[in-house]
Amino acid sequence: xxxxxFVEVPRDSHFPLENLPFGVFRPKPSSATxxxxxxxxxxxxxxxxxxxxxxxxxxxxxxxxFDGPLLKNSKCFLQPSLNMFLEMGRPAWKEAxxxxxxxxxxxxxxxxxxxxxxEKSLLPMIEVQMLLxxxxxxxxxxxxxxxxxxxxxxxxxGPENPIPLNxxxxxxxYHGRASSVVISGTDIIRPRGQGHPMGNSPPYFGPSQKxxxxxxxxxxxxxxxxxxxxxxxxxxxxHIFGLVLMNDWSARDIQAWEYVPLGPFLGKSFGTTISPWxxxxxxxxxxxxxxxxxxxxxxxxxxxxxxxxxxxPLEVWIKPxxxxxxxxxxxxxxxxxxxxxxxxxxxxxxxGCNLRPGDLxxxxxxxxxxxxxxxxxxxxxxNAQRSLTLNGSDRKFLEDGDEVIFTACCKGKDxxxxxxxxxxxxxxxxP
Amino acid sequence: xxxxxFVEVPRDSHFPLENLPFGVFRPKPSSATxxxxxxxxxxxxxxxxxxxxxxxxxxxxxxxxFDGPLLKNSKCFLQPSLNMFLEMGRPAWKEAxxxxxxxxxxxxxxxxxxxxxxEKSLLPMIEVQMLLxxxxxxxxxxxxxxxxxxxxxxxxxGPENPIPLNxxxxxxxYHGRASSVVISGTDIIRPRGQGHPMGNSPPYFGPSQKxxxxxxxxxxxxxxxxxxxxxxxxxxxxHIFGLVLMNDWSARDIQAWEYVPLGPFLGKSFGTTISPWxxxxxxxxxxxxxxxxxxxxxxxxxxxxxxxxxxxPLEVWIKPxxxxxxxxxxxxxxxxxxxxxxxxxxxxxxxGCNLRPGDLxxxxxxxxxxxxxxxxxxxxxxNAQRSLTLNGSDRKFLEDGDEVIFTACCKGKDxxxxxxxxxxxxxxxxP
Numbered sequence: 001x002x003x004x005x006f007v008e009v010p011r012d013s014h015f016p017l018e019n020l021p022f023g024v025f026r027p028k029p030s031s032a033t034x035x036x037x038x039x040x041x042x043x044x045x046x047x048x049x050x051x052x053x054x055x056x057x058x059x060x061x062x063x064x065x066f067d068g069p070l071l072k073n074s075k076c077f078l079q080p081s082l083n084m085f086l087e088m089g090r091p092a093w094k095e096a097x098x099x100x101x102x103x104x105x106x107x108x109x110x111x112x113x114x115x116x117x118x119e120k121s122l123l124p125m126i127e128v129q130m131l132l133x134x135x136x137x138x139x140x141x142x143x144x145x146x147x148x149x150x151x152x153x154x155x156x157x158g159p160e161n162p163i164p165l166n167x168x169x170x171x172x173x174y175h176g177r178a179s180s181v182v183i184s185g186t187d188i189i190r191p192r193g194q195g196h197p198m199g200n201s202p203p204y205f206g207p208s209q210k211x212x213x214x215x216x217x218x219x220x221x222x223x224x225x226x227x228x229x230x231x232x233x234x235x236x237x238x239h240i241f242g243l244v245l246m247n248d249w250s251a252r253d254i255q256a257w258e259y260v261p262l263g264p265f266l267g268k269s270f271g272t273t274i275s276p277w278x279x280x281x282x283x284x285x286x287x288x289x290x291x292x293x294x295x296x297x298x299x300x301x302x303x304x305x306x307x308x309x310x311x312x313p314l315e316v317w318i319k320p321x322x323x324x325x326x327x328x329x330x331x332x333x334x335x336x337x338x339x340x341x342x343x344x345x346x347x348x349x350x351x352g353c354n355l356r357p358g359d360l361x362x363x364x365x366x367x368x369x370x371x372x373x374x375x376x377x378x379x380x381x382x383n384a385q386r387s388l389t390l391n392g393s394d395r396k397f398l399e400d401g402d403e404v405i406f407t408a409c410c411k412g413k414d415x416x417x418x419x420x421x422x423x424x425x426x427x428x429x430x431p
Numbered sequence: 432x433x434x435x436x437f438v439e440v441p442r443d444s445h446f447p448l449e450n451l452p453f454g455v456f457r458p459k460p461s462s463a464t465x466x467x468x469x470x471x472x473x474x475x476x477x478x479x480x481x482x483x484x485x486x487x488x489x490x491x492x493x494x495x496x497f498d499g500p501l502l503k504n505s506k507c508f509l510q511p512s513l514n515m516f517l518e519m520g521r522p523a524w525k526e527a528x529x530x531x532x533x534x535x536x537x538x539x540x541x542x543x544x545x546x547x548x549x550e551k552s553l554l555p556m557i558e559v560q561m562l563l564x565x566x567x568x569x570x571x572x573x574x575x576x577x578x579x580x581x582x583x584x585x586x587x588x589g590p591e592n593p594i595p596l597n598x599x600x601x602x603x604x605y606h607g608r609a610s611s612v613v614i615s616g617t618d619i620i621r622p623r624g625q626g627h628p629m630g631n632s633p634p635y636f637g638p639s640q641k642x643x644x645x646x647x648x649x650x651x652x653x654x655x656x657x658x659x660x661x662x663x664x665x666x667x668x669x670h671i672f673g674l675v676l677m678n679d680w681s682a683r684d685i686q687a688w689e690y691v692p693l694g695p696f697l698g699k700s701f702g703t704t705i706s707p708w709x710x711x712x713x714x715x716x717x718x719x720x721x722x723x724x725x726x727x728x729x730x731x732x733x734x735x736x737x738x739x740x741x742x743x744p745l746e747v748w749i750k751p752x753x754x755x756x757x758x759x760x761x762x763x764x765x766x767x768x769x770x771x772x773x774x775x776x777x778x779x780x781x782x783g784c785n786l787r788p789g790d791l792x793x794x795x796x797x798x799x800x801x802x803x804x805x806x807x808x809x810x811x812x813x814n815a816q817r818s819l820t821l822n823g824s825d826r827k828f829l830e831d832g833d834e835v836i837f838t839a840c841c842k843g844k845d846x847x848x849x850x851x852x853x854x855x856x857x858x859x860x861x862p
Contacts, residue, residue: 138610143693153692164691169634170625175606175692175700179785180571180658189659191782194601194730204602205730227611227702228620230861254782260595261584262574262605263694265764266782269606299625299636351622351685351697354610371749430661430783 002108002415007122009051014409014418017101018286020048021242021277021419024081024429025128030107031056044080044131049277049420050104057100059121065103065110074133082134082278086241086357089223090282093241095281130276133244134220139176139272140348141168141216141248145423146153146292148367151379156256168296171339172345173364176248179361184245184275188301190400190429191270193254207429208251210384211398214365215316215375215406217334218246219341220278221359223348225349233304233346237281239355240341243334245275245314245406245422246362252378252397274360275406275422283417287311287410291340302343309335312419314366314408316375317354320393321401327390330380332366332373334408400428433846435537437620438553440482445840445849447534449717451479452673452708452850455512456559475511475562479531480803483556486531490552496534499526500862513565513709517672517788520654521713524672528713561707563614564675565789570607570792571779572647572679574598576771577723579798594787599727602770602778604795607679608700612791614854615676615706621831621860622701624685630679634688638860641683641815642829645796646747646803646806646837648765649677650772651709652790656780658698664735668712670786671772674743674765676706676837676853677793683809683828705791706837706853714848718742718841722771732781733774740766741846743850745839746795747806751824752832758821761811763797763804765839831859 003017015021026042045058055156059075060066069093071077076085085092103111111118143149146163149172153162166172182188190211194203222241225231231239248268255267288342291309318328339347344361365375374380377397380388384396398404403425434448446452456478476489488574492508495721501523502508507516516523534542542549574580577594580603584593597603621642625634653672656662662670679699722740733860743765750757766818770778775792796806805811808828811819815819817829829835834856 097655138608139583156692166625166634166691168690170689172689172693175608175694175696177569177606177784178509178609179655179787179790182658189783192661193782194597202727203597205732224610227613228861230623251782256599257597257694258603259694260597261587261690261694262603263690263692265604265606266784267777269784270782296633299634301636347697351624351701352611352620353608353697353700356610359610430659 003101005050005104006106006112007050007053007104012416013051014050014416015049017050017104018415019279019283019295019417020050020097020100021279021283022082022133023047023049023276023278024131024133025054026131027123028127028129029270046077046079046082046085048100049125053122054125054128055100055104056123058119060103063116063117066096066099068099070095081265083358086134086220086222090238093280093283097280130183132181133276133278136178136181136358136360137356137359139178139181139362140173142171142173142339142344143364144171144337144344145315145364145366145375146338146377147336147369148365148375151367151374155378155383156400172343173348174263176272176362180269181272181274184273186273186424187427188249188271188424189427191251191254191266192429193251193266196257197251203257206252209397210252211426212250212252212377213316213398213404214248214250215314215330215332216246216248216362216365217243218274219243219361221355221357221361224356225354227354228352230349230352233302233342236342236345239345240281242280243279244278245408245419247273247404247406247422247424248272248362255263273422273424277420277421278417279417284310284410286412289335290352292338294338302347304340304342307340309337309340311335312408312410314406317405318390318395319403319405320377320390320399323391323393326403326405329388330372330374332368332375334366336366336368337363398426400426402426434532436535437537437543438481438484438535443847444482445847445851446480446482447846448481448535449846450710450714450848451481451528451531452710452714453513453564454478454480454486454707454709455562455564457562458554459558459560460467477508477510477513477516481535484553485559486535487552487554487555494548497527497530501526514771514789515567517651517653521669524711525713527814528711539624562616564598564707564709565613567609567612567789570609570612570791570793571604572795573604573770573775574795575602575768575775576733576795576797576806577769578767578800578808579796579806580797582805586809586814601774604779606702607793611618611700612703612705615704617704618858619680619702619853619855620858622682622685622697623860624682624697624762625688626684639682639684640828642857643681643683643808644747644829644835645679645681646761646763647677647679647793647796648674649705650674650792651795652786652792655787655789656785658785659783661780661783662777664733664773670776671708671712673711674715675709676839676850678704678853678855679793679839680704680834701772703856704853706850708851709801710848710850715741715841717843720766723769725769733778735773738771740768740771742766743839743841745837748836749821749826750834750836751821751830752770754822754824757836761803761805762817763799763806765796765797767797767799768794791844829857831857833857
């Protein structure tokens with residue numbers, strides 16, 4: 001039996017008391033407000049998901065219900081982003097989790113029996129608008145799935161030595177674009193750009209003809225580190241608040257033409273979508289599993305005492321324009337990652353690079369070994385050499401009107417810990 | 432004859448009335464404050480350099496002296512960064528420039544004859560601490576000097592086709608790390624990391640053995656653009672406030688081992704230094720020159736009606752530990768850039784990527800065609816195949832204690848428009 005809340009939590013909900021993911025939201029304007037013309041939108045504030053409701057942490061905080069030693073006098077839930085809370089670190093995160101878990105439990109009267117406070121603090125999820133959970137100072141994207149690295153290498157550089165020699169020695173990554181990270185539900189305009197010419201013909205310009213999704217997850221950084229002070233790999237978990245789903249939209253034709261020698265740029269920077277609810281490492285603790293054995297053994301700064309992943313089943317669905325239902329496209333799992341998020345974070349700082357609260361560390365596309373578990377269309381259609389069929393509709397790359405939906409849910413014996421969805425619809429390119 | 436100010440401006444000053452570069456500073460704590468133990472440092476505020484003084488714009492603004500239509504009721508100079516002012520765009524920038532130029536001129540009594548306001552608003556430059564002029568949301572680094580691209584390609588990939596085919600069709604760039612951009616004068620700790628193994632030997636770990644500077648300049652973005660809405664190349668100049676000097680410190684051994692296939696990461700992200708004074712495009716107008724002819728002709732979205740550069744002579748000096756004077760290492764010029772900053776900005780947004788006020792767009796290392804005009808040690812020593820001599824001290828790459836000093840000054844007939852310096856000293860790696 002899972003934990004029991006006085007808030008009704010449907011059996012298949014992603015958000016029981018064992019989860020309690022954090023996000024930032026604002027109430028949707030009521031219809032009365034919409035009719036008026038000048039009311040400013042209500043300010044963003046932190047919240048936690050429970051069943052089909054959102055608990056407004058600014059209300060709980062203002063009511064004085066965070067009474068633990070770290071949060072009692074803190075203004076961290078009276079902010080328009082989670083950054084201040086992220087900076088406080090795991091002791092504060094655990095205190096918040098335990099306070100909220102108790103407050104929402106079936107046998108705790110404080111909130112349960114206070115109708116006015118309950119009404120003010122528990123909002124139906126359909127009546128809120130989710131926003132980016134944190135101000136993202138920097139966004140880094142890793143490349144940590146071996147199957148993805150091997151498949152991409154084979155497609156772009158041929159089957160001989162598809163994985164670069166360095167890949168097994170360090171978690172390869174590149175700096176991404178922070179400004180174009182958007183929240184789930186934001187439409188993505190098909191980018192325009194230069195494509196790869198054939199042979200010696202000149203490059204062409206136009207809408208990307210190879211628009212793709214990339215199935216990723218991303219870590220949200222908690223406390224940062226000072227410039228010049230690396231984080232020990234065995235303490236790296238204390239710098240990670242939790243995980244979100246991430247779609248690293250990619251224009252393969254733009255990317256292929258631009259990426260030598262300095263890496264991906266415009267092929268990625270037109271948009272990156274994240275899911276709104278940050279599932280904490282504390283909630284994921286129940287789904288820990290061994291990470292893949294690493295051979296060759298990593299250098300000592302990357303050798304961790306506990307080399308662990310999380311068993312998080314991932315799915316991608318596509319809903320073409322006019323279709324009533326989405327079709328499933330792939331099933332993968334976070335546990336396939338060869339480099340763990342703690343190794344990624346330690347590597348990121350080994351040169352002294354400073355991380356800041358709210359930084360986003362993408363895992364890279366997560367592909368499994370099976371053909372049905374590949375994390376992007378580039379791999380699934382082998383660069384358009386074959387097609388996927390979506391309930392009668394063929395796909396090599398994404399078409400205008402396609403809605404791409406990621407979801408993830410850890411299934412325990414008695415409860416789920418889910419991530420909700422990460423969605424985005426492709427709009428036509430500018431004329 | 433240049434413009435005349437009541438503030439004494441030495442003949443060789445970088446900062447006459449024709450320049451008026453913008454920065455952010457705080458007064459250095461007075462010795463009395465140092466003796467106390469708990470006074471918080473005075474808050475950062477915007478300033479303008481004139482001669483050996485800094486004009487405190489927060490004081491000028493509070494005194495009501497910005498009386499033009501755009502700045503009259505603005506709080507843009509009562510901020511700890513220039514971002515709000517940057518967002519206001521060229522009309523506000525021109526209004527500020529003309530107000531300040533008038534206020535400081537020899538025949539204008541308002542400030543000249545108000546001893547108390549003069550004392551409050553004009554601080555000796557040696558009594559202020561310069562800070563980052565803007566909150567940098569994203570930092571992008573281009574690769575726009577043909578000589579640099581050719582030399583690096585030859586060193587890393589051999590003399591056949593040293594410049595990748597795409598280079599002549601688009602301004603290649605990568606996303607850099609915003610968190611580790613620091614202000615001139617900040618020490619740089621030698622990074623540690625993995626180095627490139629010889630043949631099949633395993634990688635080594637330790638302090639970088641090939642620490643380098645890169646002579647760059649960077650544009651500071653003014654008004655941004657919405658996600659999905661590219662900026663026209665012929666309007667790109669309206670999105671650029673001005674230029675700073677930039678040292679893109681690089682660890683060549685780390686970079687060489689990590690950069691395939693996703694580009695530079697830890698080889699660069701340990702520190703990037705910028706000069707504190709943003710010299711506006713308005714001040715640089717007097718030093719416009721033709722940009723290099725482009726062959727092949729760029730695609731239409733990069734074809735600009737006015738294809739212009741600025742004639743900005745650049746110098747790099749190194750002062751080894753224990754030396755009394757720095758030695759000159761290279762002389763280059765901003766005008767060598769093949770891709771202009773307006774082409775860079777337009778390209779950056781052509782896929783819909785959004786820029787924000789305060790974003791930093793580095794030019795890439797600026798090398799000229801002559802051996803004495805190369806913009807980094809990698810080129811100057813041809814990857815350590817030869818040595819530079821600094822007043823008796825040999826250099827292949829940077830050594831601990833080396834202070835690297837960039838400076839730039841446009842020399843007009845009657846006045847200079849200079850950038851001051853961009854400096855940083857190399858400290859030993861962590862043990």
